[in-house]
Structures are given as C-alpha cells and as structure tokens.
Amino acid sequence: MYDHGIRLSRREILHNCLALGSLAVLSAHSAGEMLAAWEERELRKPTPPNELGPFYKKRAPETATLRAPGDPGVPLSVAGQIFDTRGDTLSKAVVEVWQTDHLGHYDLDGYRYRAKLSADDAGKYKFDSVLPGHYPDRVCQHIHYLVTAPGHKPLVTQLYFATDPVFEGDPDKNFNRDPLIHSRELVRPVMLAGDPKQIYAAVNFELCLERA
C-alpha cells in the first residue's frame, strides 16, 4: 500500500515523478511552469460562504457529541471531509459548529449545541446533534460553520436541510425562500439511518477551503 503514514502533497508527488522519469513533460513549457499550472488548477469549487450570524461563541468545547442523552428532537449525525480547491484533504482543519436546539433557541449562557472539532488524518469530521429548530428571526433550519486550516482562508458558512418544510420538498426550486441562502449547494440531502429503534437523520457536508 502507498499510505504508510507518510502523506505527500500533489506537488511532491509530481516532483518525485519528474525526478524519477516516471512522468515526462511533453510540452513546450518547463516542468516548473507545468507544476505551477497544475497548482493553479481548481479541482474543487470552494464551499459558498454564508453569513456568520450574531451568536458565534468562541472557546467552544472540543467534542463531537452535541446531543446529550435524552435530548428531545430528531437525532442528527453530520459528517464530511474537508478539502482545498486542489482536492487535497486538510487534516489540520478545525471546524466550529453552533446551532439552536430543536425549538430554535441558541444557548448564549453556555455551550449547548456548540462544538469545536478537529479533522482526522483524512480531513474528515463528524458530530452528533439534533435537527435544529427554526429560529424566529430566520426562515430555515441551519447549522453555522467556521472552518479554519493553516494556509487557507477561513470559511464561514451554514448547512441547510433539504427536508426543511420551508422547501416543500423541492429545494431546487425553493431554496431561496430563505433570503440568506444564496447557493443551493448549502442545502444538503437528509438520509434516515440507524435501526428501527434508533433512527437518526444523517447528513454529509463536504467542505472546500480556498488557499490564503
């Protein structure tokens, strides 16, 4: 297997291939120019930003379990992987999330439904929570994200749910019923998972950061 705990960047792989002759540059351009052009390629589009909102709270606890035992509301599991625009995974990314409880209330006095998550070696993150309620001053259910990674621009965005009643089953058509949703991409499908006694909503939300 290739992966023995050493992770090479795309640039390093290309450098090695060129040096070993396993990759030949059949171009009028130099290897350096080709590498620069490769680096400039955007293999992934950056995740659309979305407003921070007024209730970000710093120093959130480092936990992936936002839902306490017995918490009312629909259990929710959110997972995803964090990339940059070249498609490299960001293992040093940090994801801060905050949301309302199932009734649409933010906890301003403590840290309920707030967390700080570190991506794993593959740039993956995951947390367990509940489906947020509708905050009275907003149209749609949402989870706030602040994503940071060394050498990359901070990403402030929000996750929305395709099952939100506001969309009436057609988020393609109705996503902009919330004037703050500028991109359909932020509205994610919701899958039902688990066994019949412990059904939960599962959402995948991949994130892509731009280089600084």
Place this chain on the structure above:
Amino acid sequence: MRRGLAVFAILMLLSPVLLAQALHLEKTISLPPDVIVRYTAISPAGNVIAAVCRDQKVWLVDISSATLSQTVDLGGERLTSVRFSGDGRLLAAGGAAGRVRVWELPSATLKLEITAPREVDALAISSDGKLLAAAPLEEAVEVWDLPAAKQLVKLRAPFSGTSALAFSPDGHWLATADGDTNIRVYDSRTGALRSTAGDLLLEAFSIAYSIDGKYILAGGADKTISVIDPGSGEVLRSFIKQDNPILDLRLSRDGKLVAAAYFNADDPSKPAPVLIWDLQTELPRTRILEPDVTPNGGEYLPDGRLLMTSGSEKELKVWSVR
C-alpha cells in the same frame, strides 16, 4: 435602540432599588398614509429625527414643529444603517448594495457618496465631522476623510467583519466590534492596530467610547456591558448580566449614564426592556418596558434627556426620560 421599550417600572429582578423616572410623551407626529417607519436615528442635537421608512427614504422630522421637513435616500437602495455625527450636523446612511451617502444638515446637501463592496451594517462619524467609518457586511471596515472625499485605510478582521463602530472623542482611534467577538482599536488614519480585547466570548452589537475617551463600553450577545481599556484591550469589569442580549448603547452627554436597549434572543419580535445604568455605581437606575409601545430609536440630548421614538404607521411618538 430598535426594540423593546417604554414606560418605567420598579425592577424587581435586580437587587438594587431602582429609581422610577417618568417617561413623558413629548410629541406625536402624524405620518402620511404611505409612510411606514422601520426605525429612527435621533440627532444628538435634539432637533431632528431621521426616520428610516419602508419606501427606502429617510424622512427628516423637525422635532420642535413635529413636521416632516424633507427626505433623503440612496436612490432606492434598501437602507441598512443611519447615523448622525455627534453635533447633528451630518447624517450618514448606508444601504444593502453598499452605497453610503453623507448629507449636511439642515440643508440636506450631499457631502459624500461612496460605494462599499457589500451591505453597510454600521457607520460612525468622528466628533469633528472629518472622518467616516463604514462596515460592509463581512468585509473590511473603510475609513474615509470626509472633507477630502478620500479613503484613508481599510481595516480587516480575521473573519466575519464588523457589526459596530465608535470613534474616540478626539477621533484619533476607531473601535470595531467584530464578528470573531473581539473589540479592536485602530489608529483612525493609519489603520495601525492599537489593541485587541479578546476576552469577550460572544459578539458585541454596540460599542461606545466614554466621554473622556478612557474606556470603551461594549454590549451584545453576552447580555452584559463590558468596560474595556482601549490601550491594552483588557476587559476591566462587567455590569450585572441581564436576561437578554444588548442591541444598542447610548451614553449621556455628561458621561454618567448609559442607556442599554435589550432584545429577546429567543424571539426578537417580543418586547425587551431598556435599562438606564449609572456608570459610577454600575447599577441600573431605571427599567423601561411597556408592552404596548415598541421603541425604534433613541438618543441622549445635551440637556440630559433620553429621547426615544415609537410607532411606525399613522404617527410617530417621541418620548423622553429625565
């Protein structure tokens, strides 16, 4: 002060005995049928109310005659922020598409027009009327030399942008309340960072310099008023925490009182009080909450009165608290 107010009450939730003060109805201003007021800014000179209306015009209301004198606008752009200079001679307005206009009053002569990159969420004018600061949504704060119509600096927080601005009394410093919850103080003309107050856990929605420039008062989602040293960024102390976040702070001209307008975070449409705090004792003196009257603007006047407005259709009411 866009939300929560009116009439005073004895505040039983707080330990000190509050001195009840009368809320007086000063004026009732009749509004034309097509004018619906969203919120107001009251000139610190006490002579004019700038009523931001749904037709995207700012109606200038002469308080003494209780008449609507004239309108200014942003060419139809939705108004997102309005601010008077400290002496009431200048009025600045910002819009949803980033347009900012500054007028000289009472003639309403246009003095400056600029375009910021996004919706303008906060404005400030230095007390000498020479500097304008504008905070576009999640973008860098811009500081402009008003007489020269020239941009001086851009000030960028690490992420998220700025929700409130305040110049020091001498205009040398500009404080910003940023979305990352920090309060930063910059040299207004060079943009050099002087200090960062990093101990606030939640965002401040309003900031104000003390009259002597020695302190910054900040209030926001943390439901308290924090007193900050602008030189070091240290949070020196915080007032008694309340049940609701603070939307707006206004200092009395003698520097002895601060009026804090609160809002209900669980449902912003519900009323919340205005508390008048004594800055020396750091205790509340007056609690103002009247279920039937929702305040939509407020300002301290040179004579010591706190003026507030309420009403949106048919009539605008002007209240005062001594």
